[in-house]
Structure formats: C-alpha cells, structure tokens
Amino acid sequence: MSCKKPSDGDRRLLDKSGFAQEFLRRNPRYRSDYQKVMRARRGSTEEQEVMARRWGLAFPLRAWLVRG
Structure with missing residues (x-):
C-alpha cells in the first residue's frame, strides 16, 4: 500500500471513499x-x-470488538 498522494491527474482514478478522503x-x-x-x-x-x-x-x- 502506497502512502503517495494522488496528483491532479490521478484523482479521476479514486474510488468514492478515496475521493471523500x-x-x-x-x-x-x-x-x-x-x-x-x-x-x-x-x-x-x-x-x-x-x-x-x-x-x-x-x-x-473491528472483529475483536464484536467478539463476546
């Protein structure tokens, strides 16, 4: 997983959650x-x-929070 921020041209490749972020x-x-x-x-x-x-x-x- 890359921490690189998308350039202006790369923004069109973002999914909905990436765009929102x-x-x-x-x-x-x-x-x-x-x-x-x-x-x-x-x-x-x-x-x-x-x-x-x-x-x-x-x-x-998270799964560990749900476990009882």
Missing part, C-alpha cells in the same frame, strides 16, 4: 475540527465520534 483532507473546516478534537487533553472517544458523525464518517466495527 481527499475532500476532507483539503477542507479547512474539517482540518480545524479534527485538530481541536485530537489536541484536547481530555479528548474522549465520544468527542471523536461526535466529530466523525458531524462529517458523515462511519467506521466498521
């Missing part, structure tokens, strides 16, 4: 919101989840 990465409001939550000394998982929902993000559950 590029959009958020370049959005100044998202970046500011993300930095506030991540810098907070008492930043809780709940605050991170609220921020993620605000931006329409959803993360699949």
